[in-house]
Amino acid sequence: xxxxxxxxxxxxITFQLDNGSVQVIVEFQxxxxxxxxxxxxxxxxxxxxxxxxxxxxxPSEKYELAHIERKKMEYSYNDGDLYYFMDKDTxxxxxxxxxxxxxxxxxxxxxxxxxxxxxxxxxxSVEPENFVELLIVDCEPGLPGSTAQxxxxxAILETGFSVQVPLFVNEGETIRLDTRTGEYMSRV
Numbered sequence: 368x369x370x371x372x373x374x375x376x377x378x379x380i381t382f383q384l385d386n387g388s389v390q391v392i393v394e395f396q397x398x399x400x401x402x403x404x405x406x407x408x409x410x411x412x413x414x415x416x417x418x419x420x421x422x423x424x425x426p427s428e429k430y431e432l433a434h435i436e437r438k439k440m441e442y443s444y445n446d447g448d449l450y451y452f453m454d455k456d457t458x459x460x461x462x463x464x465x466x467x468x469x470x471x472x473x474x475x476x477x478x479x480x481x482x483x484x485x486x487x488x489x490x491x492s493v494e495p496e497n498f499v500e501l502l503i504v505d506c507e508p509g510l511p512g513s514t515a516q517x518x519x520x521x522a523i524l525e526t527g528f529s530v531q532v533p534l535f536v537n538e539g540e541t542i543r544l545d546t547r548t549g550e551y552m553s554r555v
Contacts, residue, residue, distance in 0.1 A: 373407045374426030381433040389414045389433045389486055415491050436485040442475045452483060461490055468493045473528035474546045495546045500555050501525055502541050509537040
């Protein structure tokens with residue numbers, strides 16, 4: 368088992384807190400006040416629940432590092448509130464609850480590649496690729512000659528997600544989205 372001192376915290380490090388919860392450092396700051404001893408202030412996100420907490424640490428406190436495994440998988444199908452992802456190497460299916468995959472569902476359809484994070488064999492996070500291409504299934508008709516006009520309209524994608532698109536984009540077109548921001552990038 369590997370350990371880390373709180374004084375060595377950096378953004379992105381995953382470790383187990385005293386209560387056994389696995390946290391990832393989102394922000395950290397080493398504070399050296401004029402009086403008293405130095406401390407580390409950290410903002411952490413629980414990798415299982417997504418909850419964010421802020422806490423101060425003595426720099427010499429030790430915590431067990433948490434090994435997070437990431438696998439490229441493919442979204443296969445859903446059955447009620449269970450969503451199934453396939454390991455393309457072993458063809459094993461991993462079922463996940465709707466609460467875990469809810470954010471990713473806006474950008475994935477059957478056959479979409481995703482990154483799944485595991486801690487001690489339990490899947491806890493699904494991340495779509497940074498850029499995806501999805502079909503527009505519903506939106507107002509495009510305005511001819513509106514490529515120079517500023518403005519947007521709402522379009523519904525094949526996943527059910529709604530996004531703001533430029534006025535010249537039409538129903539039936541495929542668009543590229545940035546999944547980190549949820550914003551329209553271009554037509555395909």
